[in-house]
Amino acid sequence: MQVWYAGYGSNLSRSRFLCYLTGGRPEGASRTYPGARDQSPPQDDRALTLPGEMVFAWDSPTWGGGVAFYDADTPGVTLARAYLVTEQQFADVAAQEMHRAPGVDLDLTQVLHEARHRLGPGRYESLHLVGELEGAPVLTFTTPNLAALQRSSPTAAYLRAIVAGLREAHHLSDEALVTYLLGRPGIAPAWDAASLAELVSEPTRR
Template sequence: MKRVWYVAYGSNLALGRFRCYLAGGRPVGGARVYAGCRDRSDPARMERALVPGGLMFAGASTVWGGGSALFDPATAGQVAARAYLLTPDQVGDVAAQEMRREPGGRFARDVASVLPDVEESHTMGPGRYETVVRLGERGGAPMFTVTHDSAGDLDPVAPTAPYLRWIATGLAEAHGWAIHRVVEYLHAAPGVRLGWTPGALRSALDAFQDSALDRGAGGAG
């Protein structure tokens, strides 16, 4: 298994934010500096993806405050995602950093080693991003994401503006969505309406009026 698709559905939809996991650094608005992967290379390819399931926000993010984006495979619907073609070791290092663990450490190595055997899902632990879910394959390479093993059972929690702005940026980059579609999509996710009306959400994203979000940049980035 030389390359696999890592499927992002939260703030990692935005390449600039995801590069903090790959090459290290602190994303704008975030409270954490990331170590980066052992292999700091950019993805070999990037493609937009729509995967069956649901998006929700729950827990308490120590990077952004508020709820974290989670993927619920048991929910009917579609999640707008972005697939990055990485090495298994890079996926392990990304997953480790999601859980504040060391790139190249035991958890990272365990994630990389288990990927060939995951047919549907595999839970590594009780944390928010300790369950690996297989989402089929594309171009002969398997597709994986990480989430909580029972995301649908968690209480929804409203996300913060900086976090939503990164997700919105990624939706524009990957899917070419304009701001009205981004607002509609995000507001439908459990947790968001606990803290945001559609109008307030639109106002929070207005900082991107001159960016890809308002232009609806096409392509997969």
């Protein structure tokens, strides 16, 4: 079965997401990923808008600051990017997000029937069915208990990955990027309009 994986944080960036499939270390991160059993690239990817709010929280050992979580229960708009992958690839991506070794398939029966499935207590162990695209389910994952995580500002490296992905998928202007990021809970106090404008105006990294 094919599924769409909806990334809303650093996985908005295609090059960062591919580290989950082919292995490698994203720019600015401290962790090297083993990759998936099937290292084929996504068969497609699309810009997507999810109902709900993206927030920055926790203190990631990979990025050194807050990272993105999806709150489906709070009104808002979350900009995402959907990648068309196999069910096995999705399981391996989820495993690496959960700091587990890839190689174990997931049973998606519950999330496909009930829209949510809590796999465990970890930061990204709650599966969400967020829609359907061209007949295939759109899935993402987030924390099962966002209230338990303290809001925390992201690092510049993490934000650069998000900015790159938002440019690639949603073609946002600098002004729109600042407006979107400034409205995310957890972005302050480390970031304000001026510092975000400086970051998004940086020359594109090659």
